[in-house]
Amino acid sequence: MISIIAAYPDFLDLYGEYSAVRLLEKRLACGDRQVKVSTLTFGRYAEIEKADMIYVGAGTENRMLAALEDLRGYAGQLKAFLEKGGILEVSGSSMAIFCNRITDQRSGNRYEGLGVFDAEAEITPKRRYGELICSYGDGKKIIGAVNSSIDFRRNSGQKEMFTVLWDSSKRFQKGAGEGMRTGENVYASEITGPLICRNPRLMDEIAEKLYGDSLPECTDTWYLEAWKAYEHAFGILSAESHIRQDETV
């Protein structure tokens, strides 16, 4: 039995990111692996130490700050979870929770983050929307969107998750790093979409980590449709950006 904790799914619930856990559950079911999904939210505790994965989705800036304060109470358990190799996957604004510090330009307040990533976050009054093509690993491509008002700055030594090939908003230059990654178990990206739903290869890779072995092929219609949707969306963005599947930085 694989145990996944959905953190604050009723609170950090923007841009459909809640669906990531549901998709992982379905993908693992294709491999005949049962998944137990627990919810961690205000007033509802989940056993962090026993989980295989924790997923934290995107929320508004204010909600992200409120979730940070709540999660602070579980800092010890979270540390133990990460040390044992538990997978932490974070999307959108929630990446800030795990940085060293968050500065809120709107109020002038500063907050200590959980320090999982060696990075700083700054909430600005301006929102930006951009569609991206990024690469990772040996040139695999993901697509998605950044809909955010937070600027992130990685300190030297903090690895990124993706390399940006194209950003419609031009906020990211070609070759810039996006998101954060620590070891082989901690991942975060500003990109939503929802990220896992729109990128079935990435879904497979995360599911395979949880599966612990080579993931069986999936022939379910929802999965095949996910691939067709990816190919259609990549085609649109590719036509606009001239980025091809075989392109590298």
Added chain:
Amino acid sequence: MTGEGHKAFSEESMLDILTCKLLRAIGSKIGRGSSLPGLVCKKIWPKSLRTLKLPDKVIAVTGSNGKTSTVALLCNIAEKAGLKVVSNREGSNQTEGVVTALLSSADPRTRKVDADVVILESDERFCQYTFREFTPSHILITNLFRDQLTRNGHREFVKGELQKGIPDGTVLILNANEPLSCSYGSGREGTVYYGVSAPELREDPGLEHAYDDGAYCPVCGRKMEYDFRISGHVGSFECRKCGYRTPRTAHSVTKAANGKFVIDSTWEIRPQIFNEAYAQNISAAFTTAVEAMGVDPSVAAEALDGLELDNGRVVEFRIGGHSGRFMLCKHENSMAYNAAISTALSDPSEAVTVVFIVDRLSRKYVANDMSWLWDIDFHRLADDKVRKIILSGGFAHDAAERLLVGGVPEEKLIIEPDLDRMMDDVAERSEGYIYAMTCFTDQYKFLDRLKKYSDPSESDSKQGGKTE
């Protein structure tokens, strides 16, 4: 309400009005009569609205959903009450649309807008720019829903942006059942509230939604509770921590039965669309007419009774021997699609087919975000009554993934991205009554193709269409 700094008119100060009138006449021939004149005049005379003489009653209508319908309902009530109305009801709701409506209705010599009441639709993020130029007497805020998040980010951000556009001294008219927009009234004297409390329109308490924007109090952030919900997070709410709760309403839809809404247990209205979203529009228009425009309630009710707005939002049709209804929704707006899904599920027939088209996100901007699909209650289409679901347009596969992950049985789905082949499927494979739903952007991809399939001998309906 008079714009500040009115100066004696001169030939020069007439120019903005004359130019606007001329451009409006020309623009209307090329389909840009509602925005282009204002755009040009605003560039040349950026302050011209400040020197207009406006009537005492200037009512702005803003919010995520229901603006256009509510403005149309209000205009009808005002005209029925014998009031002369100036409005941007053609739908251009950014600042240039307001400039066009006002300048083109003004007398060039007196700079007086020739109206008893001005009724303006305003985009919620443009209020801060439009209402720098003049102060509306009233602002009606319909709701703040998840809407166009590629442009708007999220509801809290829009709330902050709209707040910048609410002048001191303007009377607010607020939806008592929508917690976020209702909170504008906290501590603001003179605020008027409207609502819907009809038991028949309340949601089944067991109904699950894709998300719940009513889970937490917008004032203190703690868990919120509901006595009942109308749709999603709209309902009778209360935060037990800070005391924020649904306020007392001036007017409310108290009953909904036999195709009628009853306001304040007194005024019967036969609505064009019998659903919870339209009940909110009716309540908003009635309340604003009575409380802001001083219209007698009986006149307001009479104006609304049986009123059919000719806005193309609902088109009846026949295809392949089936009757159907086209319902105009908004991509990137889950509440609009949820209302359409509720309408389809409340159809009295045993079987319905749902057609959902998503081909292009917006006419105004380029975006390919599909995250909004995950906010729509598509899981409700698993209902036995829904026999077929036809998904079409370039993003049909995204929709298919969404529906299948949401638990809709695979055998119900017909996935056909090609729009022409989709029409063949609608004609040949539908079962029961057809509900077709899509956005402004994609509506004519369905309605224009529908013409090829229409059989005049079997239809007397308003089968709409317009070239893409």
